[in-house]
Amino acid sequence: MPDQNILFQPVGQYCRREVATCRADDQLVEAALRMSDQGISSLVVCDNNRPVGIVTDRDLRNKVVAKGIDPCSLTVSSIMTSPLITIGEQEFLFEALHRISRHGIHRIVVVSPDCRLIGIITDSDILRLQTNSPQRLVRRIEEAQTIDSLRELHQEVQKLVVHLFGTGVRIHELVRLIAHLNDQIMLRLIRLLRKGTFSDLTGRFAFLVLGSEGRGEQTLTTDQDNALIYADDLTPAELQRIIAFSDALIECVIKIGIPPCPGGIMANNAVWRLPLSGWKKTLDQWFDTPTPDHIMKVSMVSDLRMLTGDTGLEQELRTYIGGRLKGNDLYLGHMLNNLLRFKVPLSWLGKVKTERGEHRGQLDLKKAGIFSITEGIKLLALSVGIQAHSTLERINWLVEAKLMEPHDADDLTAAYHALVFFRLKSQIEAIQEGRTPDNRITHVQLNGLEQARLQSALEKVRSFQEYLQRQFRLGQII
Known part of the structure; x- marks a missing residue:
């Protein structure tokens, strides 16, 4: 073995x-x-x-x-x-x-x-038991002393994942491994900063990761999605150190090789670096005016996960978001409407429809189905106050709460695994060929069994979208 x-x-x-x-x-x-x-x-x-x-x-x-x-x-x-x-x-x-x-x-x-x-x-x-293992990589991360070392180790994560993918490791375990290793790199970076330039930094803050990173569902192409929350009563001097720390942290993350978020969802952006009261006020504005931009921001922050810091601040913010969304069918309906903008690329005969133009013959798997599953499951979970982090954990909780039939959960889980498998497979092939990995696959490069598996997964996504529309009675809410 x-x-x-x-x-x-x-x-x-x-x-x-x-x-x-x-x-x-x-x-x-x-x-x-x-x-x-x-x-x-x-x-x-x-x-x-x-x-x-x-x-x-x-x-x-x-x-x-x-x-x-x-x-x-x-x-x-x-x-x-x-x-x-x-x-x-x-x-x-x-x-x-x-x-x-x-x-x-x-x-x-x-x-x-x-x-x-x-x-x-x-x-x-x-x-x-091992000679070349993730644990050895974790130890090297824990022992890293420089940004350059962490950049090299971030590249090693990709190499390890490429190797493991070819050895038959189950896809959801591989995704969890990617998230764990990325977490360790970020934590080591934060420790290095706090040990050095920011040894005087207050501990009354929490560094949060959002979106797919918050759910622990990253693959090999990801940018940053993070935020920071701090206590309301910091002194002016403490606040200035928090701001300087946030700026330095994000600068170092980029140097490691993790690109900045195109939308600016990062802790060095004042919009995403707020005191607890500021977060509540901002969230109220996002909830009261459900524009597409605000809906996207609520969705991102509802996946928050604290990487390091004050657990009390993180829990209070999480509880506040959960309280605003639980049973709030009107806002959840707006979130669903945003989700439904991404049409499942199937013809009325059930055949896969690929893109035209620049990406002719390709399929963006995130838009085609992954987003609908992760976002839809999140909506169902938030509507009843389930606070689990990952999509699979949320599905399990929905089954436990008898809000989803076990066979429907199995179908959706299988579809999710299939889509993530194809995305990771395509990303690994891109890395091996020296290309920049993304979320797209070329349909004709799949064999017959793979094409059938992809079509079946997309059919399940389309059925799930129809279920969500019935569940939230979209036309009656919005």
């Missing part, structure tokens, strides 16, 4: 099943002796074979020894880390690495579907 494909195998196949455990009410001294005797650095704390926490040698050093506390007076529960970060045994090794990286830990506990202890796996365990 190719090294990279190991990341898409179940964690349960590779975790260590023999796990040293203890109870929360065990004496801490006894737990420390057990770790010393067995030559291990951690114990999983269990209650009836269900992991509830973990205690490590680092906990002993930082929480007991460094503070001069007598360990004889403590139980394990006094210093254990809880709640515990866990992963299901059927989830992929890639997801384990993602959680390890996101939470800044070195090991993760593996559990069964009923949350019983199965085993444990570390980042080093997974790294030893």
